[in-house]
Amino acid sequence: MIQPQLERAYPADADALLQVQRAAFAGHYRRYRDKDNPYLQNQDSLLRRMTFPQGAYYKLTAGDELAGGLFLYQRAFASFWLAVLYIHPRFQGRGWGRFALRQAMEAHPWAAEWGLNCPTDLPANQACYQACGFTDTGLRERINPRLELMVYHRYCFRFLREEALEDSRVRLRLAAALDPRPETCGVPCYRFDILPAGAQGPVLGRCALRVGWNEAVRLAGHVDLFLDAPEPDLYRLVLALLGELAYLHRMEDLSILAAPGRPALLQALAALGADCQEILPGGARYILPLEG
Ligand SMILES: CC(C)(COP(=O)(O)OP(=O)(O)OC[C@H]1O[C@@H](n2cnc3c(N)ncnc32)[C@H](O)[C@@H]1OP(=O)(O)O)[C@@H](O)C(=O)NCCC(=O)NCCS
Structure with a gap:
């Protein structure tokens, strides 16, 4: 039997994809009469999806035939939404629907x-x-008397435990790796004790890295960082180690909330080239870009 293949779609495919989409959704439109049904989508809006910078449009082919389509986009740095399949x-x-979805997810291995x-x-x-691998979140949205939507979610984050977070002066010892919960702002979170390099103690302070992005993270930042004896150089080294870990999780930057009255942390942020983005109730929010 012929094997399907998933590949990126381009504007030249828009016409053919639109026809397949209409055929796939005609029955749903008759059933639900919802105004956002993909059956009603026109070529312009399909082309907008294809050229959306944070999105990827795929086509499923079977030999010379076009069998289906899939569009996904990035909602936040490691969070993706399947907009249509x-x-x-x-x-x-x-089994081709499952095949297309699995292939598309495999093409984004950094997705959390x-x-x-x-x-x-x-x-x-x-x-x-x-x-x-998706599960029902229990969330429901009533679109009209005929149509109710349910939200499915797939969580695929992996903590990286094998990385030694250490440089010549400081070592981060993993204290906890926490799955998302309210106190971690709803994203996975590492917690570390800060120790002198190569030593068992004494503990110099504690830090945490939240891996993910949502409104709660914006308000709290990705990083919590406290030293018993605040020292700009040590803050800088710890931030650099946390930045390396964040980079391994494909994060593009760190958001750090610095409360007023923490001059050593502010000096470290300045030394690392962090930009102040906004003033929030808890302090100023700094962005530290991450590079390889
Ligand atoms: C939804 C869609 C993408 C799935 O693609 P597909 O290739 O048909 O799906 P697959 O063959 O991969 O899987 C379908 C599964 O549903 C099962 N299934 C089919 N009819 C079923 C029914 N009435 N009740 C329960 N399960 C059913 C199949 O047996 C299969 O599961 P299994 O292999 O474990 O038995 C495709 O049917 C489609 O395009 N539908 C119209 C458009 C649409 O609904 N898009 C998604 C909007 S949310």
Whole structure:
């Protein structure tokens, strides 16, 4: 049997994809009559998706035939949303929907989470998403009297435990690796004790790195960092080590909230070239860009 193949789609594919999308969603539109149904999408809006900088449009081909399409985009640095997935009715039920979704997720190995929504009354769709590791969040959105959407979520974050976070002066000893919960701002979080390099103690302070981005992280920052004896150089070294770990998680920058009255931390941020972005109730928010 012919094997499907998932590859990036380009504007030249827009016409053909639009036809497949309409065929795939015609039944849904008859059933739900929702105004945002992909059946109603026009070529302009499909082209906008294809050229959306934080997005990726894929086509599923089977030999010379176009079998389906998929569009995803990045909502926050490691958080992706599956905006649409469709398989032409001729090819449905062969496992190709699952294949396309798995391939698209594999193309984004740094993703920490995936989300999508789906009508609550389509068991085939739900079976497809569950087979790809998605679970029901329990969130529901009523679109109209005929259509209710449910939100599915797939969490795929991996803590990196093997990395030794140490330089010539300071060592970060892992104290906890916490899955998302309210006190971690809803994202995964590392907590470390700060020690002199190569030594067992004494503990010089504590720090935490939140890996992810949402409004709660914006308000709290990615980093908590406290030294018993504040010293700009030591703050700088710890921030550099946390930055290395963040970079391994494909983070592009660190957001750090510096409360007033922490001059040693402010000096370290200045030495590292951090930019003050905004003043929040808890202090000033600094952005520290991360590079290799
Ligand atoms: C949803 C869609 C993308 C899934 O793609 P697909 O290639 O048909 O799906 P797959 O073959 O990979 O998986 C379908 C699963 O649903 C199961 N299934 C089919 N009909 C079912 C039903 N009535 N009840 C329960 N499960 C059902 C299949 O058996 C299969 O699971 P299994 O292999 O574990 O048995 C495709 O059907 C489609 O394009 N539908 C129209 C557009 C759409 O709904 N897009 C998604 C919007 S949320």
